[in-house]
Amino acid sequence: MLFVAILIVLTAFFVISEFAIVKVRRTRIEYLAGEGNKRAKAVLKVLNNLDGYLSACQLGITVTALGIGWLGEPAFAEIIHPLIVQFDLSEGLVHTISVAIAFGVITFLHVVLGELAPKTIAIQKAEAVTLMTAPPLIFFNWIMFPFIWLLNGSANLLAGLVGFKPASESDEALSEEELRMTMFNSHKSGEINDSEIKYVNRIFDFDDRVAKEIMVPRKEIVCLFTEDSFEENINLMKEEKFTRYPIAADDKDEIIGMVNIKGIFNDDHTSERTIDKYIHPIIHVIETTPIKTLLTKMQKEQCHMAIVVDEFGGTAGLITFEDILEEIVGEIRDEFDSDEVPAVQKIDDKTYLLEGKMLIPDVNELLSTNISDEELDTLGGWVLSKDNEPQQGTLITEGDYHFQVTEVEGHQVKYVQVKELENNEKNDLSTATLQ
Structure with missing residues (x-):
């Protein structure tokens, strides 16, 4: 025994x-x-x-x-x-x-x-x-x-x-989805906290982003012009309170460089000044450039600003180093951003105020909707595809939500209020669809 x-x-x-x-x-x-x-x-x-x-x-x-x-x-x-x-x-x-x-x-x-x-x-x-x-x-x-x-x-x-x-x-490498699942399980068991898993998910998403998706659109670019006087450009800088500005020859399609206000304020002022003296080179990239590639290019060339050009060579938008960094760590606000409205504002459990520039995949993730159009990138663009003359108050119903335009600037949709339908409204909508 x-x-x-x-x-x-x-x-x-x-x-x-x-x-x-x-x-x-x-x-x-x-x-x-x-x-x-x-x-x-x-x-x-x-x-x-x-x-x-x-x-x-x-x-x-x-x-x-x-x-x-x-x-x-x-x-x-x-x-x-x-x-x-x-x-x-x-x-x-x-x-x-x-x-x-x-x-x-x-x-x-x-x-x-x-x-x-x-x-x-x-x-x-x-x-x-x-x-x-x-x-x-x-x-x-x-x-x-x-x-x-x-x-x-x-x-x-x-x-x-x-x-x-x-x-x-045997191959022990994990796929992206397997890594995501591993991180999710670690978060569920308390091994990693909310911030850590958010950063990891942002890193994975970062790899798929292109310049067009995160750029400041052409219409919102604050630009200096060589044809304006030095005093006019200084006044614009004081009003806008940015650190760097693109500078153009005639219009925004002819951006020739950038100006850093530190160079102006640190100058000895011994001679008559012109804005040309403070112009630095700027990076130009096409809309489909991956932002990971752009980040590497910015680091290599030590340039904190890039101009995004469209297929015709015109200016489509602008990207700063901070815009790229925010894709990983989230929104960064400083003391001069007090009047800046967040891209997503939760009004109550069923209502959000969303920025028109918000990407459609992010809207779908937030609301669990399926607003999908491969030709469109932003919520504002999607609204324009439904109504090419949107006004304040324009209402669009999609799925279980009302999308109501709350602010328009020209033809640009600035903000959209999204509200989930009540149960009786969902039932009425389903009945109308069946009929």
Whole structure:
């Protein structure tokens, strides 16, 4: 019986080792190894030859399971036999019943104590288990290497015939969606906070953005002109309170550079000044330029402003370094932005005030709607596609929402109030649609 107990313990060891090394996070082990944890370095050795060590676990499980069956069944049958004899049955029937009960008992002990319980522990405590079991597993692999090499080589050969690679060569890289799901689960369990997951999601979205989506549109660009006097340009700077301004020759389609007000205010003023003296180069990019590419270009050329041009070469908009940074960290406001209205204002649980420049994908994400038109980028553009002469108060119903224009400047939709329909309104709308 002692040998049977030892074999069950050994089975449990190999089972718990196998599940733990498959479940453990490699990145966490690499971190611990980098901190100097010797056991973590042993685990890394196991993970770097995962195929071989899984074979070692399987060999251990198989050998111990055979030993349990070989020794355990006769041992338990011998214990049970005297109890069954008391029922005055034939010797053959007594033997059969004894063997059957012994088989059931040894199977129960093997499955529960040797397989299921260790598996549960390994899955829940993978890191602690691998740190504990890696050194003895390495020792077992060293002793049994010839057998493991033969068995593993045979298995890899068969797997290779049907197109599978060894476990140690498998691709461990995660897709973007898998990373998002991992981050979501970590946030759900409290490992990361709201701010951290927002930053990560913004990073993923950042990679898909292009210049056209985040630019300040041409109509809203505050521009200096070389044909205006120096005093007129200074007055405009004082009124608008920006740090940098694009400067154009005749109109906004001919932007030739940018002006930084620091250069003007730090000048010694010893001579008559003209705005031309303070012009610096500016970057020009097309509308479809990825903002990650633009960010790299800005860093390389040490320029904090870029002009976005359309397919005809005209000015479509303007992007600053701050605009790009806000795509990652969210809105940045300084002491001069007190009159700036946020892109999204929540009025109540069913009502929002949205900026017309808000991107349609962001509107869909906020409202769980499906306003989709590949030719349009912004909420204001979508409103214009529904009514090409929008006025203050123009109302559009789409899905479960009323979209009401609250501010228009020329033909530009500045703000739209979005309100969810009441249940009776939804029912009336559904009835009208069916009719």
